[in-house]
Amino acid sequence: MTVATTLRLEAVRFVAFDCRLARLGGGRLTRAALGTYLEIDRGIEDVTRTPAMASSCVTRCVGVPGLGAGLRPAIAFDLTPLGEGVEAIDIVEVRPIPLSDASAALMRRRLAWLGGSRHSREACRRLLRDEDAVLGWRRTVWCSVASLRVARARVRLRPVVFDRAAVESRALQWAYVNDGAVEHWAFA
Numbered sequence: 001m002t003v004a005t006t007l008r009l010e011a012v013r014f015v016a017f018d019c020r021l022a023r024l025g026g027g028r029l030t031r032a033a034l035g036t037y038l039e040i041d042r043g044i045e046d047v048t049r050t051p052a053m054a055s056s057c058v059t060r061c062v063g064v065p066g067l068g069a070g071l072r073p074a075i076a077f078d079l080t081p082l083g084e085g086v087e088a089i090d091i092v093e094v095r096p097i098p099l100s101d102a103s104a105a106l107m108r109r110r111l112a113w114l115g116g117s118r119h120s121r122e123a124c125r126r127l128l129r130d131e132d133a134v135l136g137w138r139r140t141v142w143c144s145v146a147s148l149r150v151a152r153a154r155v156r157l158r159p160v161v162f163d164r165a166a167v168e169s170r171a172l173q174w175a176y177v178n179d180g181a182v183e184h185w186a187f188a
Helices: 017-024 044-053 099-107 118-128 145-151 181-187
Strands: 005-011 027-032 035-040 056-060 072-076 088-096 134-143 157-159 173-176
Touching (some): 005 181, 017 088, 017 134, 072 145, 088 181, 099 118, 145 157, 173 181
Antiparallel strands (some): 005 056, 027 088, 072 157
């Protein structure tokens, strides 16, 4: 991903941030002690207008906080915020999932003789009626070993010890924009 714009986000009021993020396209959100940052490959005019409609205060900045020495990566399996007192750099890569891929995955039969579940059919209807959308996300938490021990009590984390390529090669997990999971993670 080539980064054209880096913005610092502050929530003024929580209103459909995930939906606006899905309309922007792919990007990377970074949450550190100093705040939440959005790196995106679009121009400043396109980007500032869309989060502003989601009631976020947007400030252009030079870059995100860097990874310090002694920080270890860990893979997170959900978007639960780390909580207070955990010093970490929390990175979530976000990409909208196309309607064709999302509806095909929802309507795929797990077993040939079983029909799809009612939940899958209802989710697919919401997608087709443009009432919802799907965001694909991949989360990596960079923190010290001591902070990792504290964070694992709250969030499902798996430290990356030997396979450093596992951080970038993981499959995207899905979140529905109406659930507001990315917004909750970014501004909690």
